[in-house]
Amino acid sequence: MDKIIIHGGVRLAGTVPVSGAKNAALTLLPCALLTDEPLTLRNLPRLADIDSFQHLLNQFGVSTMIAGSRPEDFGRVMTLAATRITSTVAPYELVRKMRASILVLGPMLARMGEAKVSLPGGCAIGNRPIDLHLKVLEAFGATIELAAGYVRAIAPDGGLPGGDYSFPVVSVGATENALMAAVLASGTSTLHNAAREPEIVDLCNLLVAMGAQIEGIGGSDLTIHGVHRLHGATYMVMPDRIEAGSYACAAAITGGEALLMGARIEDMAATVQALRDAGVLCEARPGGLYVAADGPIQPVTLSTAPYPGFATDMQAQLMALLCRAEGASVLTETIFENRYMHVPELNRMSAHIETKGRTAIVHGVKQLIGADVMATDLRASMSLVIAGLASSGETQVHRLYHLDRGYERLEEKLALLGADIERVGGD
Numbered sequence: 001m002d003k004i005i006i007h008g009g010v011r012l013a014g015t016v017p018v019s020g021a022k023n024a025a026l027t028l029l030p031c032a033l034l035t036d037e038p039l040t041l042r043n044l045p046r047l048a049d050i051d052s053f054q055h056l057l058n059q060f061g062v063s064t065m066i067a068g069s070r071p072e073d074f075g076r077v078m079t080l081a082a083t084r085i086t087s088t089v090a091p092y093e094l095v096r097k098m099r100a101s102i103l104v105l106g107p108m109l110a111r112m113g114e115a116k117v118s119l120p121g122g123c124a125i126g127n128r129p130i131d132l133h134l135k136v137l138e139a140f141g142a143t144i145e146l147a148a149g150y151v152r153a154i155a156p157d158g159g160l161p162g163g164d165y166s167f168p169v170v171s172v173g174a175t176e177n178a179l180m181a182a183v184l185a186s187g188t189s190t191l192h193n194a195a196r197e198p199e200i201v202d203l204c205n206l207l208v209a210m211g212a213q214i215e216g217i218g219g220s221d222l223t224i225h226g227v228h229r230l231h232g233a234t235y236m237v238m239p240d241r242i243e244a245g246s247y248a249c250a251a252a253i254t255g256g257e258a259l260l261m262g263a264r265i266e267d268m269a270a271t272v273q274a275l276r277d278a279g280v281l282c283e284a285r286p287g288g289l290y291v292a293a294d295g296p297i298q299p300v301t302l303s304t305a306p307y308p309g310f311a312t313d314m315q316a317q318l319m320a321l322l323c324r325a326e327g328a329s330v331l332t333e334t335i336f337e338n339r340y341m342h343v344p345e346l347n348r349m350s351a352h353i354e355t356k357g358r359t360a361i362v363h364g365v366k367q368l369i370g371a372d373v374m375a376t377d378l379r380a381s382m383s384l385v386i387a388g389l390a391s392s393g394e395t396q397v398h399r400l401y402h403l404d405r406g407y408e409r410l411e412e413k414l415a416l417l418g419a420d421i422e423r424v425g426g427d
């Protein structure tokens with residue numbers, strides 16, 4: 001397995017391109033199932049999770065063609081065509097590698113009238129249930145069967161009628177599955193307390209481009225008027241607000257600066273506010289977001305929350321930055337029950353973090369010291385890289401496959417900012 005070796009202490013400075021958003025791409029790809037016409041997605045990030053999803057779609061008979069791009073280009077163009085679907089089953093060996101596979105349930109059900117998906121199971125950050133996905137599809141008229149580790153969803157003969165559902169908990173994935181199921185329903189559907197993440201807006205914008213009728217986009221109350229069929233489209237994946245926030249923390253912890261090309265400041269207001277509270281300069285510039293350390297890092301107290309609150313996907317990266325603050329920060333993780341796997345690894349780098357249930361107290365330290373550390377999940381891995389960039393000595397981050405799921409060519413991008421970083425194989 002690959003690992004990354006970082007020699008910390010270098011002040012980062014420069015311009016870095018922000019890739020297409022992983023969490024948008026993973027809900028845009030299954031939209032190909034909703035039509036027999038070609039769907040072309042531009043600015044798709046080169047990520048392991050995207051490759052896994054492409055392989056899953058191929059499993060259903062969806063053809064996927066990647067337009068020629070130079071090796072040095074970031075992002076890819078993929079044209080998908082679900083002209084004929086030859087299978088409605090998402091098998092265990094594919095789903096277990098990537099939980100987002102559950103996002104084929106809604107669109108497959110809408111297109112074919114049935115879908116069978118292996119239950120995704122939990123992951124490092126929590127048990128990640130899918131009960132809300134199933135409840136909203138039942139509210140739209142589906143019959144749900146659970147057997148032998150699979151969930152099977154069946155629509156009545158005439159297809160899904162649609163219906164109304166209020167989410168008791170905000171769920172990004174369940175909102176996405178609901179939207180992709182409702183667009184081809186015979187009637188009108190409403191969602192209340194739906195997730196409002198920018199990635200959900202991206203999904204709605206693509207669906208509308210394909211001919212769907214959706215009202216309330218960007219809000220937590222959505223109305224979807226089902227249509228008989230959807231047509232193909234060409235669509236640009238939104239920029240990755242979590243990747244952008246991650247590189248902002250990397251530049252700031254080294255006392256440096258970065259122009260994050262392609263970042264959309266309006267998608268990341270809570271992250272920008274947290275960075276500003278930490279004493280980091282953030283301002284919109286033509287083409288992107290400029291961030292720069294502006295004096296010592298200040299402690300911050302915040303809780304993660306559904307959008308527009310502070311993203312849980314940014315918690316580990318901000319925590320790494322706050323390890324160098326002048327004072328104690330208090331972070332509360334309200335979304336997932338086990339999203340502090342990075343804490344013991346950061347403490348091995350001489351951070352001083354105490355956790356108590358869902359709250360972490362981050363006591364700022366004068367110096368982080370490089371160490372061998374283990375990546376446990378995607379965002380935890382990035383927090384270790386961020387800490388390594390500001391540590392004295394050498395940091396080796398092992399189990400890089402976690403990082404490769406969500407950060408396109410990480411070491412190349414950090415090298416663009418001047419980091420002393422290399423990837424080596426054979427861990």
Ligand code: EPZ
Nearest residue numbers: 023026100128129130131132133170171172173313335336
């Ligand atoms: C999406 O996961 C993202 N993944 C996650 O990003 C992100 O952390 C999460 O949304 C929250 O923003 C993708 O978009 C591929 P949820 P998702 O359903 O949809 C509970 C990353 O690092 N819940 O909004 O799985 C759940 O346990 C990843 O890029 C139920 O109880 O998240 C959690 O506590 C990690 N029942 C809360 O809701 C359900 O049926 C939010 O989960 C579904 C969720």
